[in-house]
Amino acid sequence: MRYIQGFRDGRTAEALSKLIAEEVRADRDYHLMEFCGGHTHAVFRHGIPDLLPDNIELVHGPGCPVCVLPVSRLDMAIELASDRNVILASYGDMLRVPASRRNSLLNARARGKDVRVVQSAVEALALARENPDREVVLFAIGFETTTPPTALAIKQAAALDLPNFSVFCNHVLTPSAIQSILDSPEVRRLGQVRVDGFLGPSHVSTIIGSAPYEFFAEEYQRPVVIAGFEPLDVLASIRMLIRQMNEGRAEVENQFTRGVSRNGNEKAKAMVAEVLELRPDFAWRGLGHVPYSGLRIKREFRRFDAEQRFGMVERDVRENAACQCPAVIRGVKKPTDCEIFGTVCTPRNPIGSCMVSDEGACAAYYRYRRYAEAV
Amino acid sequence: MTEKAPKLDKHIRLAHGNGGRYMRELIDALFAARLGDQGLDTRVDAAAVDVPQGVRLMMTTDGFTVDPLEFPGGNIGSLAIHGTVNDLAVAGAMPLYLTLNAFIEEGTEIKLLERIVDALAGAAREAGVKVVAGDTKVLARGECGGVYLATTGLGAVPNDLALDQQQVRPGDRIIVSGSIGDHGTSVLLAREEYGLRGDLQSDSASVLPITEMLLKHPGLRFMRDPTRGGLATVALELARESGLGMALEEDAIPLSEPVSAVCELLGYDPLYLACEGRVVAAIAPEAADDAVAELRISGVAPEAAVIGTVAEAPGPVMLTTGLGGQRLIDELEDDPLPRIC
Numbered sequence: 093m094r095y096i097q098g099f100r101d102g103r104t105a106e107a108l109s110k111l112i113a114e115e116v117r118a119d120r121d122y123h124l125m126e127f128c129g130g131h132t133h134a135v136f137r138h139g140i141p142d143l144l145p146d147n148i149e150l151v152h153g154p155g156c157p158v159c160v161l162p163v164s165r166l167d168m169a170i171e172l173a174s175d176r177n178v179i180l181a182s183y184g185d186m187l188r189v190p191a192s193r194r195n196s197l198l199n200a201r202a203r204g205k206d207v208r209v210v211q212s213a214v215e216a217l218a219l220a221r222e223n224p225d226r227e228v229v230l231f232a233i234g235f236e237t238t239t240p241p242t243a244l245a246i247k248q249a250a251a252l253d254l255p256n257f258s259v260f261c262n263h264v265l266t267p268s269a270i271q272s273i274l275d276s277p278e279v280r281r282l283g284q285v286r287v288d289g290f291l292g293p294s295h296v297s298t299i300i301g302s303a304p305y306e307f308f309a310e311e312y313q314r315p316v317v318i319a320g321f322e323p324l325d326v327l328a329s330i331r332m333l334i335r336q337m338n339e340g341r342a343e344v345e346n347q348f349t350r351g352v353s354r355n356g357n358e359k360a361k362a363m364v365a366e367v368l369e370l371r372p373d374f375a376w377r378g379l380g381h382v383p384y385s386g387l388r389i390k391r392e393f394r395r396f397d398a399e400q401r402f403g404m405v406e407r408d409v410r411e412n413a414a415c416q417c418p419a420v421i422r423g424v425k426k427p428t429d430c431e432i433f434g435t436v437c438t439p440r441n442p443i444g445s446c447m448v449s450d451e452g453a454c455a456a457y458y459r460y461r462r463y464a465e466a467v
Numbered sequence: 468m469t470e471k472a473p474k475l476d477k478h479i480r481l482a483h484g485n486g487g488r489y490m491r492e493l494i495d496a497l498f499a500a501r502l503g504d505q506g507l508d509t510r511v512d513a514a515a516v517d518v519p520q521g522v523r524l525m526m527t528t529d530g531f532t533v534d535p536l537e538f539p540g541g542n543i544g545s546l547a548i549h550g551t552v553n554d555l556a557v558a559g560a561m562p563l564y565l566t567l568n569a570f571i572e573e574g575t576e577i578k579l580l581e582r583i584v585d586a587l588a589g590a591a592r593e594a595g596v597k598v599v600a601g602d603t604k605v606l607a608r609g610e611c612g613g614v615y616l617a618t619t620g621l622g623a624v625p626n627d628l629a630l631d632q633q634q635v636r637p638g639d640r641i642i643v644s645g646s647i648g649d650h651g652t653s654v655l656l657a658r659e660e661y662g663l664r665g666d667l668q669s670d671s672a673s674v675l676p677i678t679e680m681l682l683k684h685p686g687l688r689f690m691r692d693p694t695r696g697g698l699a700t701v702a703l704e705l706a707r708e709s710g711l712g713m714a715l716e717e718d719a720i721p722l723s724e725p726v727s728a729v730c731e732l733l734g735y736d737p738l739y740l741a742c743e744g745r746v747v748a749a750i751a752p753e754a755a756d757d758a759v760a761e762l763r764i765s766g767v768a769p770e771a772a773v774i775g776t777v778a779e780a781p782g783p784v785m786l787t788t789g790l791g792g793q794r795l796i797d798e799l800e801d802d803p804l805p806r807i808c
Contacts, residue, residue, distance in 0.1 A: 101789070107790055211660075
């Protein structure tokens with residue numbers, strides 16, 4: 093299988109880097125937001141900034157699933173796990189995310205709570221079947237990529253009439269987050285954040301398609317290029333964005349044609365619509381309350397809704413005041429603008445969620461660019 | 468009339484550790500039968516060993532736990548030999564004698580134990596090392612993960628050999644003897660947690676043929692086997708202890724397709740995955756190409772490669788990515804956790 097290396101070829105990268113350098117105008121600069129944590133990760137892991145001219149600035153967006161989950165929801169999950177009869181099934185990178193009182197799922201597990209790492213929602217379903225005397229709760233987080241598997245697991249649980257499986261649903265929507273950023277005072281009025289264009293999500297868009305971004309391109313006059321996660325995809329997409337800006341266009345273009353169509357995956361979308369519905373409001377870490385930006389389980393499937401089954405209550409939580417994660421998530425600040433970055437807050441002792449996941453901007457800066465930024 | 472050798476039970480019982488008849492029978496049938504020809508005398512409490520003249524002795528010890536106990540390319544038995552033999556080998560020593568401790572959980576299948584001790588005896592024979600003393604403990608069910616092994620090794624190293632991080636000089640080359648992460652990945656696959664399957668084999672092996680070949684070069688400064696923490700951890704330790712930075716080339720680091728594919732799926736970085744039969748070495752620049760050519764042509768390490776250079780000054784370990792960018796290699800924090808999407 094040469095699939096991976098083919099999209100990482102150094103010589104092609106060099107050629108693309110030259111093309112980008114030829115494309116940029118010397119009399120302006122370009123502020124491009126990569127929405128997804130997957131892009132942030134690729135940018136740092138492969139050293140993409142070293143291949144770009146100085147007047148292209150990459151602004152890191154909020155698309156890191158574990159970064160945007162508010163502490164209060166994580167606290168709820170940990171509280172749930174402290175029920176001795178509960179097996180909490182979680183995605184791996186959620187485990188280290190700091191909760192209130194220096195807690196985390198990893199700490200909870202070390203204290204004997206039953207927290208299991210799963211790779212997919214159906215694995216949680218299998219856990220429920222293997223442990224009929226325990227309550228298995230899937231801690232469902234993420235954007236549209238991980239939402240259809242959650243919907244599928246709930247449908248399967250309904251078909252099997254599984255009494256001991258439920259879902260703590262925290263799924264959120266990409267278009268709402270993009271709109272929230274574009275509507276934020278920092279972007280609209282204060283001019284603190286310049287976002288001239290978007291590298292659009294790749295995996296999310298395989299589900300929702302490229303059509304949902306047409307509104308932003310048109311209404312806010314920002315070009316969007318749906319970009320694959322491989323480094324050559326990112327470089328090619330940056331070139332497409334630069335070209336649009338230079339030509340004064342603001343359209344949705346699709347670089348990731350091998351995975352994304354205009355309408356996306358109709359079957360997956362239909363399944364999500366069957367099982368989940370919009371919440372009137374969801375509190376994001378960083379973005380705050382965003383109307384109609386999160387999903388909950390529909391009434392027909394409420395017996396699989398952990399929030400109902402366990403009477404879960406969300407409490408207000410005060411976040412660490414020094415932590416700039418919220419500003420980093422909105423693209424207002426760079427990780428290095430945060431006073432506790434790299435000193436108090438490190439991957440070993442993360443204060444904010446952005447220092448945890450490989451997709452978080454702070455962790456990526458710390459792991460891969462600390463030295464480059466320092467010199 | 469000699470007593471007929473009793474047939475062992477199918478599973479380990481607590482009585483197999485009680486010091487009595489069951490234990491004697493287990494030790495005779497399991498360990499003595501396989502290691503007796505290598506100098507293991509189960510009748511004595513301590514073994515006398517011959518020591519060559521004009522050398523320094525080196526000792527090392529290591530404990531082994533692996534889940535699952537058997538994996539493609541080896542099992543915990545072969546691993547327990549390779550781990551300790553390799554620790555001596557990369558220090559420039561010739562491994563001579565080993566001791567073995569086995570902690571066995573009640574209920575463990577005897578057949579499985581036989582396969583483990585077979586592999587252990589085979590690996591010891593291949594590495595030319597004698598298992599001269601041992602001990603067995605049986606733990607109650609649930610108190611131990613099947614089988615834990617611990618081996619202690621004694622080796623001989625020439626008096627004048629100086630191999631360590633302080634020998635490393637600016638401009639020295641970094642060599643790796645083969646593809647990285649094969650062991651870590653094959654154990655991961657064998658666990659079948661993620662529903663992934665593949666025909667990847669662990670690289671678990673004695674590195675003695677490699678270290679012997681490298682030791683012939685006077686320019687050799689330092690060797691290490693990248694086990695837990697992988698290549699990245701060895702590079703970071705070398706940079707820290709030598710006080711010099713390091714530049715590695717991603718494209719030069721041998722990486723098999725299955726390892727690269729599994730890492731992409733789960734979001735792991737192969738630089739941090741364990742190997743059990745590889746050597747990372749620092750060697751003078753004028754000797755590096757010859758050493759690698761020898762390793763490759765002889766078939767001892769067909770994928771050996773020069774993967775980087777020691778910097779002129781103190782600094783971090785930097786990796787030039789395949790794409791041509793730069794990134795920092797940082798210390799591993801917690802265990803790697805798979806990424807969500």
